[in-house]
Amino acid sequence: MLARMLAAALVLLAAAPLDAAQVVGGTLRPYWHVFIAYAVAWLVVLGWVVHIARRLGRLDRGGN
Amino acid sequence: MSRTSGGRTAPSVRGPARWAVVLGIVAGALILFFHWMVFFYVPTEASMGIVQRIFYVHVPAAWAGEMAFGIAAFCGGMYLWLGDERLDVAAETAAEGGMVFFTAALIAGPLWAKVAWGTYWTWEPRLTFSLLLWMIFLGYFLVRASIANKEQARRLSAIVAIVGALDIPLIHVSVNWLRSLHPEPVVLRQDGPQLDGRMLATLMVGLLAFTVVFFALFALRYGVGLLERTRPTDAPPEPDGSGLMMEES
Numbered sequence: 001m002l003a004r005m006l007a008a009a010l011v012l013l014a015a016a017p018l019d020a021a022q023v024v025g026g027t028l029r030p031y032w033h034v035f036i037a038y039a040v041a042w043l044v045v046l047g048w049v050v051h052i053a054r055r056l057g058r059l060d061r062g063g064n
Numbered sequence: 065m066s067r068t069s070g071g072r073t074a075p076s077v078r079g080p081a082r083w084a085v086v087l088g089i090v091a092g093a094l095i096l097f098f099h100w101m102v103f104f105y106v107p108t109e110a111s112m113g114i115v116q117r118i119f120y121v122h123v124p125a126a127w128a129g130e131m132a133f134g135i136a137a138f139c140g141g142m143y144l145w146l147g148d149e150r151l152d153v154a155a156e157t158a159a160e161g162g163m164v165f166f167t168a169a170l171i172a173g174p175l176w177a178k179v180a181w182g183t184y185w186t187w188e189p190r191l192t193f194s195l196l197l198w199m200i201f202l203g204y205f206l207v208r209a210s211i212a213n214k215e216q217a218r219r220l221s222a223i224v225a226i227v228g229a230l231d232i233p234l235i236h237v238s239v240n241w242l243r244s245l246h247p248e249p250v251v252l253r254q255d256g257p258q259l260d261g262r263m264l265a266t267l268m269v270g271l272l273a274f275t276v277v278f279f280a281l282f283a284l285r286y287g288v289g290l291l292e293r294t295r296p297t298d299a300p301p302e303p304d305g306s307g308l309m310m311e312e313s
Contacts, residue, residue, distance in 0.1 A: 030115035033175040037118045038099075041125055041168035045277065048164045052285045059291050 080287035087280035094273035098266075106266040118176040120266055122169055124274035126194075129166030130232050132158045132278060133201060137229030140222030152218045153289035155225060159204050160285060161278050166198050189238035190246040193231055200228035 102120050109116035139155035142148070173191070174184040185191065204224045211217035239246050257264050 030113060030179050033115055033179055034117050037172040037175045038102075038121050040171045041121050044164050044168045044171075045281070048160065048281055048285075051160075052281065052288055055285075055288050055292065059288065059295055062295060 077287040077290050080283045080290070084280055084284035084287065087276055087283060091273065091276040091280045094269065094276055098269050098273040101266040101269055106262050107260065109263075112180060115176055115179040118172050120270045122172040122176060123267060124270040125165045125172060126169035127271055128274040128278045129162050129164075129169055130197075130235070131275070132162030132165060132282075133197065133225070134229055134232060136162055136201070136204070137225040140225040144219060144222050149293060150290065152222070153293065154286055155222060156208070157282055157285045157289055159201055159221075159225060161282055163198070163201055163205075165274065165278060166194075166201075170194060170198060188246060189242040190235055193235045193238055197228055197231045197235065200224060200231060204228065 098120075102117055106117070106120070108114055135158035136155045139151045139158060143151035143155060173194075177186070178184045201224075204221050207221045207224055208217045211220065259267065
């Protein structure tokens, strides 16, 4: 009885990672691509804002 | 015009500052609305699935980048003709914005390509011409930074910007004229847009949002650029001689 339960558990454990891998590889991964694409786009724009702010700060220091 | 402490005449930056504030508020509202459309309103594309939503950031970023490079070339050309320093400030500002938005497009595109094509990059015509445009404008900043004579640097960089802008039409015709892997246009077609109405609306809002964000930051950066030309900063003094800075050893 115990051996059968162990065998069944092993089968389930062996099958579970396969399903998880399929989900990660086939469905979830593109979500990361979309997230990174939007995040990088706005981070680059934010970088320009910081660049402009630094130039303005340098002007303030130089002007005072 | 007003007088600075150094006695030099400073151009008024009130206009650009006012535009930056107004456009910044409009841009913020448009960005929020655009993201609501992308993530809650637009339907998921049937064949590509969720990754197709990268399209709504890739295309507007590429549009804003190319528009900015075009403005840089136009202002550069006008600077060569008229010699007005404000045109050079506008050209430099637009080139900076172009680099920002085109970099975003060049990162977003490969993220989509990895899922759709199985590779981040391939040397197909549109991608190659796009990278070439980015590199030409990288050269624009290298020219400005490496030539000690500011007047010479401004003139040479204006020529680089004009040469770079000649690449923009090539990017667009390459999809139709050359063997290209890149998807064909879905909006600017002779037989009309081939997009679902909600997808087209989301794209249009994205194009508008990126355009307004660009012009808001353009106005801000242009104002700062004008002030930099008239106020002394802690930057090293401009040498009188011409030629490259690294030529002396």
